[in-house]
Amino acid sequence: MPGYDPLRLSEIVERMVTRREAGRLLRRYYRFRRDRWYGGIVTGDVVGCNLRCGFCWAWRFTWTGYDRGVMFSAEEAASRLLRLARRTGARQARLSGGEPTIGFEHLVKVIETVTDKGLHFVLETNGILIGAREDYARRLAEFHGVGIEVRVSIKGTSPEEFWQLTRAKPEAWYLQLRALENLVRYGLEPGEEVYPAVMLSFTDEKGVKRIKKLLASIHPRLAGSIDPEYVFLYPHVEELLRRTGLKPRIAYKPGEIPRELI
Numbered sequence: 001m002p003g004y005d006p007l008r009l010s011e012i013v014e015r016m017v018t019r020r021e022a023g024r025l026l027r028r029y030y031r032f033r034r035d036r037w038y039g040g041i042v043t044g045d046v047v048g049c050n051l052r053c054g055f056c057w058a059w060r061f062t063w064t065g066y067d068r069g070v071m072f073s074a075e076e077a078a079s080r081l082l083r084l085a086r087r088t089g090a091r092q093a094r095l096s097g098g099e100p101t102i103g104f105e106h107l108v109k110v111i112e113t114v115t116d117k118g119l120h121f122v123l124e125t126n127g128i129l130i131g132a133r134e135d136y137a138r139r140l141a142e143f144h145g146v147g148i149e150v151r152v153s154i155k156g157t158s159p160e161e162f163w164q165l166t167r168a169k170p171e172a173w174y175l176q177l178r179a180l181e182n183l184v185r186y187g188l189e190p191g192e193e194v195y196p197a198v199m200l201s202f203t204d205e206k207g208v209k210r211i212k213k214l215l216a217s218i219h220p221r222l223a224g225s226i227d228p229e230y231v232f233l234y235p236h237v238e239e240l241l242r243r244t245g246l247k248p249r250i251a252y253k254p255g256e257i258p259r260e261l262i
Contacts, residue, residue: 003169006128010050010102016066017048018103021073027106030061030069030097032080034088036262038122042084044077044110045097050128051166053155054244055201055231058097074109081110082117094122101129104136111143120147124197127152127179128172137182144187151227152179153197157207165202165246181218191221201231201248232257 017028028047035043047069049062061068072080081093093114100107100123111121123140130136130152140150154177156162159170180196188194198211216223231237231251241247252258 003163003167003172004052006050006166006168006172006175007132010099010129013048013050013066013099014102017046017098018106019071024073024075025103025106025109026071026073027077027103028066028069028071029077032077032084034084034090038092038094040088040090041092041094041122042081042088042090043093043097044081044095046095046100046102047098048102049099049126050102051099051126051155051168053166054246055165055199055237055241055248057232057234057237059240060236062098074106075113077106078110078113081114082119085119091118092120092122094124096124099126099128101125101136104129104133104139108139111140111148115143115147118147120149123148123150125150125152125179126155127176130182131175131178134182134186137179138186141183141186141188144189144193148188148193150183150188150194151197152176152183152194153199153229154211155199157198157200157203157211161203161207165199177214177218180215180222184219184222190219191225195225195227196222197227197229199229199231201229201250202246204249228261230261 019026030045030047032044035041047061052063115121155165159173162173163170183194184190196215212223231248233251233253
């Protein structure tokens with residue numbers, strides 16, 4: 001079962017979406033916005049990812065489009081998030097869209113800046129780099145108690161599902177679980193400061209039981225704190241599903257998303 005290496009892809013993408021300037025690592029952003037998720041949150045959508053998920057809502061600036069958007073320093077990105085939060089009354093911030101751990105130095109500075117100003121930070125990540133780099137987990141764990149949660153989005157409930165959904169090497173699926181292990185080991189609170197999100201649109205009840213058992217083996221609270229992910233059928237997502245041939249068992253139209261998933 002062939003597939004690309006997400007770690008190698010991370011290196012390639014990082015060269016395309018980051019740039020060092022005057023000693024600072026700049027990162028390319030597609031947009032800044034306020035969202036309804038998490039009860040209200042401000043978001044910086046970054047360009048570029050190390051996976052090629054066949055259901056990705058952001059595929060137009062994660063799969064391709066690396067010249068889209070604008071390069072910002074971490075200070076500039078954090079300033080935009082803080083201004084947007086003040087204007088809208090949001091108390092939380094996140095980086096989303098692409099994979100925020102690409103350009104890790106930049107990410108850490110954004111987290112430092114927004115949490116110093118009192119915002120809660122949500123890191124949405126596929127966990128690949130955190131699983132491969134213990135130093136990433138160690139550094140993120142230093143934010144324990146200062147307002148961070150790391151949401152590790154696991155693509156499928158097995159290596160086989162992972163390959164079907166991403167076309168990456170099946171064994172890379174385990175890096176997502178290792179990310180949870182690393183973050184818990186270095187001191188983030190399981191179920192609160194770190195927890196799994198699992199794409200469930202393409203699995204069955206056996207798959208759900210399988211992933212819960214694996215998560216419980218890392219820490220019992222992780223199995224009970226799964227944030228379920230499902231495909232949301234925006235027009236561009238439906239286009240990608242047609243291209244990739246993926247057929248979700250469960251999916252929702254944008255206006256029909258259950259309240260508990262928002």
